[in-house]
Each structure stands twice: as structure tokens, then as C-alpha cells.
Amino acid sequence: MNRRNFLNWVGAGWIATCLPIAIAACSSKETTQNAPDQKWQKIGSSNELNANGKLLAKNTPVGEVLVVKTSQQNDLVAVNPKCTHAGCTVEWKSDTNKFVCPCHGSEFSVDGKVQAAPATAPLKTYAVKIDGDAVLIQ
Numbered sequence: 001m002n003r004r005n006f007l008n009w010v011g012a013g014w015i016a017t018c019l020p021i022a023i024a025a026c027s028s029k030e031t032t033q034n035a036p037d038q039k040w041q042k043i044g045s046s047n048e049l050n051a052n053g054k055l056l057a058k059n060t061p062v063g064e065v066l067v068v069k070t071s072q073q074n075d076l077v078a079v080n081p082k083c084t085h086a087g088c089t090v091e092w093k094s095d096t097n098k099f100v101c102p103c104h105g106s107e108f109s110v111d112g113k114v115q116a117a118p119a120t121a122p123l124k125t126y127a128v129k130i131d132g133d134a135v136l137i138q
């Protein structure tokens, strides 16, 4: 075997070794993007949301979710309504566009960030949309 044949043989072996690893790495990334928890999930009907301006769904796959309309343009926000201070359920105050906790007065902005203590951690938020009669979160 001369030097040229040896290098070709080593190169082909290296490609044969690395190609399956590269394919596996790409495949696992695609699987992560399509994980079930990333799919839109129905948590209620738009009729209930329209009637009350809010929708509280207690038994969703991600736990309790509160969806509120934040403006006349029907902007929607979805949060986990459990206050991060001690777990009371926050209420939406449309006049001030804030979530307010009735237990100790913590306040959260429309994007869940803390605006008034004693809570120090934000509310968890979800993407939300209406599809036909369904309210969906992600």
C-alpha cells in the first residue's frame, strides 16, 4: 500500500465514523423542537373568554392558567395565576392593567414581572391564541 492509498483509506474511515454522529446530532435537535410540551393546547372556549373578559382553567397540562383580555383590541395574556409569594390566586385588574394578589398585595405587570413586593419572582407566562372557538396556550 502506497502513501496515497493509505491516506484515502484513513479519510474514508474517518468519514464513515463521523457521519452517523453528525446525523444523530441533527436528529435529536429536531426531536426537541417537536416535543409534545411545545404544542398548542386547548384550555377553554373563546365564548367563555369573551363573556367574562378572562378565562381561568384549573386543570390544564401545565396546571392552572389565567387568560385575560388586556385591552379593547383583545390583546391576550396567559399566566400561571399562583402568586409566587405564597400561592394565592392573583386577580386581573383591568383598570390598572396589573395582576394583584389579594393576600398580601403583590402586584405583577401584564408580562408577569413583579411590580410590588412581597413577591420577588415573576408569574410564569404562556403564549396564547384563539383558533376558532378554542383558546390555546403553548
Ligand code: FES
Binding pocket: 083, 084, 085, 086, 087, 088, 101, 102, 103, 104, 105, 106, 117, 118, 119
Ligand atoms: S401570596 Fe401573594 S402576596 Fe403573599
